[in-house]
Amino acid sequence: MAKDLENEARHRALNRIREARTQHVHGVQEWMAKITSGDRTALAQAISLVESTKAEDRATAEALLKRAAEKAGHALRYGITGVPGAGKSTWIEAAGIDLISRGHRVAVLAVDPSSHRTGGSLLGDKTRMSDLSLHPDAFVRPSPSGRTLGGVAEATAEVAVLCEAAGFDRILIETVGVGQSETEVRHMTDVFVLLLIPGGGDGIQGIKRGILEWADAVWVNKADGGPERMAAAQSALSVYQGALSLLAAPEDGAPPLFGTGSALNGEQVHALIDALEARLAEARRNGNLQARRSRQWRDSAEALLAAEALRQVRNHPKFAALWKRLQEESAHSQILPMEQVRVLLKHLD
DSSP: OOHHHHHHHHHHHHHHHHHHHHHHHHHHHHHHHHTTTHHHHHHHHHHHHHOOOOOHHHHHHHHHHHHHHHHHHEEEEEEEOOOOOHHHHHHHHHHHHHHHHOOEEEEEEEEEOOOTTOOOOSSSSGGGGGGHHHOTTTEEEEEEEETTOOOOOOHHHHHHHHHHHOOOEEEEEOOSSGGGGGGGGGGGGGGGEEOTTTTTGGGGGGSSSHHHHOOOOEEEEESSSSSHHHHHHHHHHHHHHHHHSSSSSOOHHHHHHHHOOOTHHHHHHHHHHHHHHHHHHHHHTTTHHHHHHHHHHHHHHHHHHHHHHHHHHSSSTTTTHHHHHHHHTTTTTTOOOHHHHHHHHHHHH
């Protein structure tokens, strides 16, 4: 009798699990159907879920991403970085409008600095792309950078997959700033654009080697306002061309594109987009695009491994109390950070 009751209880429990899984699958299917049909609210909610650091959100996020990946892979991704004041947002809006005029649908992922108090975005690039934000063929999403380095948010690559599944075939990713770590965006895009400003040639030490090595296009923006300004832009460009000539050749062997102009000049932006689109088309034909993406898959796996390991550590039920105790102890002793981490992992294992 007791055995029968135990079996019956186990059977009911298994049925509840199967029912929950079925509801979960159907919920994800319906959600993805809304995204692919053009429901922007559903897309925005999916992005918020993917960006969430809560352990309970991860299973649904991964299920959504798995379905999104089945519909992704057709889009081309632009990475854009630049020195402060280079006009990244203005250039991206102009480039987005130009790409839309060619028949593309454009998603912009603008990574902003995070508020240390709320974790939210500080600058709100969406407000600086008002025309593009309102266009029916565009989707602009500001995301806080959080604690991640690399100029992009932890979930930027995953958000790009969702945007591709939603039918956007050009993804523009704007980094939070410029520096050595901004090369991370190069590992998730098909073309990487570095924006500079006139008069910046003397400050070449402020641009790290990694940025120059990985740039597919170097463009001195704000080259307007008269002959003197244009001459300063050309002078700055010459300095960067000279610096690049001393560095190793790119992995795919294609030399970077160089140019000057203004994001406020539609014809000049159009000419640069022409050159970039032609380069991407050629990369598709000769196999360089696929080779680049294969390298990106490997880099992405490494990055996700590190992120997932950190997430699992932080979500461990003993983490919060143990980490707090170790930090309090370190304030009264000479415990090195590496020793703190070692003790933490030993106790969580």
